[in-house]
Amino acid sequence: MLLSRTCFGTDKEYCKMLVDAGYDAVDINDTSHKPEIFLQSTDQQFAFVKNAVDNILSVGLKIGQCHAPHSISLWCSTPDEVEQRIVAIENCVKTVSKLNIPYTVIHPFVFAFNKQDEDPEKLWQFNVDYIRRICKCATNTTICLENMPGEGGVIRTGDDMAKMLSDVGDDNLMVCLDTGHLISQNCKATDFFAAVGDRVKTLHIHDSIPGQDLHLLAGEGRFDWEDFKNALRQYNYHGNINSESNFVYKSPKDLQLEGQILERKILEKFLIK
Numbered sequence: 001m002l003l004s005r006t007c008f009g010t011d012k013e014y015c016k017m018l019v020d021a022g023y024d025a026v027d028i029n030d031t032s033h034k035p036e037i038f039l040q041s042t043d044q045q046f047a048f049v050k051n052a053v054d055n056i057l058s059v060g061l062k063i064g065q066c067h068a069p070h071s072i073s074l075w076c077s078t079p080d081e082v083e084q085r086i087v088a089i090e091n092c093v094k095t096v097s098k099l100n101i102p103y104t105v106i107h108p109f110v111f112a113f114n115k116q117d118e119d120p121e122k123l124w125q126f127n128v129d130y131i132r133r134i135c136k137c138a139t140n141t142t143i144c145l146e147n148m149p150g151e152g153g154v155i156r157t158g159d160d161m162a163k164m165l166s167d168v169g170d171d172n173l174m175v176c177l178d179t180g181h182l183i184s185q186n187c188k189a190t191d192f193f194a195a196v197g198d199r200v201k202t203l204h205i206h207d208s209i210p211g212q213d214l215h216l217l218a219g220e221g222r223f224d225w226e227d228f229k230n231a232l233r234q235y236n237y238h239g240n241i242n243s244e245s246n247f248v249y250k251s252p253k254d255l256q257l258e259g260q261i262l263e264r265k266i267l268e269k270f271l272i273k
């Protein structure tokens with residue numbers, strides 16, 4: 001089990017700070033909010049992800065996961081924009097497959113954060129088809145599907161996740177459990193693991209409160225962390241402990257290292273020895 005920290009802007013300086021803070025690995029997140037990169041030439045896409053990979057490896061850290069470009073809300077997107085985003089996600093997965101990155105995290109497409117689609121069955125089938133397309137591109141990385149926050153989240157609970165895994169029907173499709181998204185839905189980790197425990201391969205650890213997606217430090221919100229610890233043990237989770245809080249981004253620059261150390265100490269409680 002490695003302690004892994006999400007990273008927007010994987011430059012060498014940031015990676016060195018993670019070494020000093022005692023982390024083992026980095027989760028590449030530069031890719032999640034730069035979909036335009038994955039509509040450029042294959043060489044440009046490769047150079048972008050390779051640069052992040054090289055920076056991480058050069059300081060002796062490992063790579064935990066890579067986040068594919070975010071999906072977009074359907075209520076405010078044209079069919080062309082949606083198709084273009086699926087292509088960007090496919091291209092990201094193809095690029096990641098060339099770089100020995102073990103896991104790539106994807107989101108389902110939602111209608112809107114806080115509103116369900118008027119035709120939920122049609123949206124569900126759209127997601128089944130989209131996820132099958134993405135899985136086909138993953139030749140050398142494992143796709144992990146993430147649970148979502150909000151009323152319109154499509155995959156909101158462990159039962160939703162179990163149904164999606166079964167409908168997609170690809171044995172290689174795995175799960176990224178996002179703890180902040182789970183408390184946003186007022187759900188508990190043990191219930192989520194009871195539904196899909198053997199398929200959870202990566203985590204996004206952060207805290208929030210029901211109805212919100214705040215990316216707080218574990219313990220600052222309402223998530224039941226004792227229940228989470230029990231679930232990791234009970235279901236024999238041995239993947240990485242991946243942090244996705246925004247805590248350090250809110251600290252003053254000269255205290256960022258101390259912030260990273262504090263967060264690492266909190267994450268260490270979840271390591272199974």
Ligand SMILES: [Zn+2]
Pocket residue numbers: 146178204244
């Ligand atoms: Zn997440």
